[in-house]
Amino acid sequence: MLLKTDTMADNKYEEVKKIFTAFLEKKELRKTPERYAILEEIYSKNGHFDVDSLYVSMKNKNYHVSRATVYNTLDLLVECDLVNKHQFGKNLAMYEKSYGFRQHDHLICLECNKVLEFCDPRVQNIQNLVGEMYQFQIVHHSLNLYGQCLKENCPDRPKKS
Amino acid sequence: MLLKTDTMADNKYEEVKKIFTAFLEKKELRKTPERYAILEEIYSKNGHFDVDSLYVSMKNKNYHVSRATVYNTLDLLVECDLVNKHQFGKNLAMYEKSYGFRQHDHLICLECNKVLEFCDPRVQNIQNLVGEMYQFQIVHHSLNLYGQCLKENCPDRPKKS
DNA sequence: CTCGGTGCAAAGCTTTTGCATCCGC
DNA sequence: GCGGATGCAAAAGCTTTGCACCGAG
Numbered sequence: 149m150l151l152k153t154d155t156m157a158d159n160k161y162e163e164v165k166k167i168f169t170a171f172l173e174k175k176e177l178r179k180t181p182e183r184y185a186i187l188e189e190i191y192s193k194n195g196h197f198d199v200d201s202l203y204v205s206m207k208n209k210n211y212h213v214s215r216a217t218v219y220n221t222l223d224l225l226v227e228c229d230l231v232n233k234h235q236f237g238k239n240l241a242m243y244e245k246s247y248g249f250r251q252h253d254h255l256i257c258l259e260c261n262k263v264l265e266f267c268d269p270r271v272q273n274i275q276n277l278v279g280e281m282y283q284f285q286i287v288h289h290s291l292n293l294y295g296q297c298l299k300e301n302c303p304d305r306p307k308k309s
Numbered sequence: 310m311l312l313k314t315d316t317m318a319d320n321k322y323e324e325v326k327k328i329f330t331a332f333l334e335k336k337e338l339r340k341t342p343e344r345y346a347i348l349e350e351i352y353s354k355n356g357h358f359d360v361d362s363l364y365v366s367m368k369n370k371n372y373h374v375s376r377a378t379v380y381n382t383l384d385l386l387v388e389c390d391l392v393n394k395h396q397f398g399k400n401l402a403m404y405e406k407s408y409g410f411r412q413h414d415h416l417i418c419l420e421c422n423k424v425l426e427f428c429d430p431r432v433q434n435i436q437n438l439v440g441e442m443y444q445f446q447i448v449h450h451s452l453n454l455y456g457q458c459l460k461e462n463c464p465d466r467p468k469k470s
Numbered sequence: 471c472t473c474g475g476t477g478c479a480a481a482g483c484t485t486t487t488g489c490a491t492c493c494g495c
Numbered sequence: 496g497c498g499g500a501t502g503c504a505a506a507a508g509c510t511t512t513g514c515a516c517c518g519a520g
Binding site: 162266278291 | 322347377396398402404406416418419424426427431432434435436439442443444445446447448449450451452453454455456457
Binding site for chain 4: 199202215240
């Protein structure tokens with residue numbers, strides 16, 4: 149096991165590795181080194197990322213995986229619920245690790261594209277109620293609030309719109 | 310004024326036309342026939358649509374506008390709040406007319422891609438509370454619930470996943 | 471050894487952009 | 496007539512696909 153500054157992330161990786169392995173075995177998929185490397189890279193990062201930044205950061209660490217493999221593996225990780233996929237109003241999928249993190253929703257600044265997280269238990273209530281009313285089995289939800297953060301919270305404001 | 314079967318839609322169009330005109334004048338933009346034709350087409354339709362289906366349906370009525378103009382005009386209509394833009398989990402922007410329709414959120418069937426609408430006043434409460442807590446001026450939100458509708462509600466189930 | 475997975479590049483799709491032409495003002 | 500808007504096509508950007516090769520089981 150490699151030495152890392154973020155031991156917390158390492159612990160999480162050991163846990164999710166087991167979950168991923170169980171998932172791969174259940175679906176009779178192969179346990180390739182690329183799949184584990186991608187999972188490890190994701191759990192060593194914080195915050196949201198897109199496919200290309202993940203691809204580039206792995207390449208920079210001299211661990212090369214093709215974009216196709218990154219896409220393929222992310223689909224698997226989303227399926228086994230170790231990663232969440234989001235669309236923050238752009239045609240660019242954003243991802244984040246999800247295991248061991250509290251369910252949350254997002255607040256997106258239209259000025260600087262910053263993404264904050266918040267929790268409100270009422271979202272779950274709405275989900276339950278609506279699912280019952282419409283006879284839907286709700287699997288997941290996505291609540292994004294879009295707006296402008298005030299100057300003090302938005303230091304990097306004059307960026308690309 | 311053309312004779313149409315859906316006079317309700319026509320009435321709405323007359324109202325939104327005025328709003329759009331005021332918006333164009335305020336922003337000193339030109340009142341081109343293409344812009345009004347696109348607005349009229351949108352308000353004559355029901356439900357959600359993507360850019361291409363709007364483009365094609367206008368072409369089929371022998372009113373040709375370029376895709377670039379459709380994109381440009383949709384941006385304006387979103388800006389003046391006559392049209393809402395959505396992302397239902399795919400990399401394809403979906404739109405719907407919004408004037409005179411109640412604020413609502415969406416329930417998306419992962420099996421048949423059907424989109425239902427629902428209202429829950431608590432969403433507004435969450436929006437207000439979170440905006441205050443994080444010192445955000447929230448402009449709009451997007452709440453999508455994803456799941457499976459039960460068979461009886463999902464007749465067209467065996468479609469493209 | 472087999473067949474699923476990977477890597478690479480090409481293709482696919484939606485959206486954006488550049489530029490000549492057109493027309494609202 | 497001026498300058499913004501349109502139309503067309505090319506380009507851009509993200510994602511998917513096809514195919515040869517590799518390696519997990």
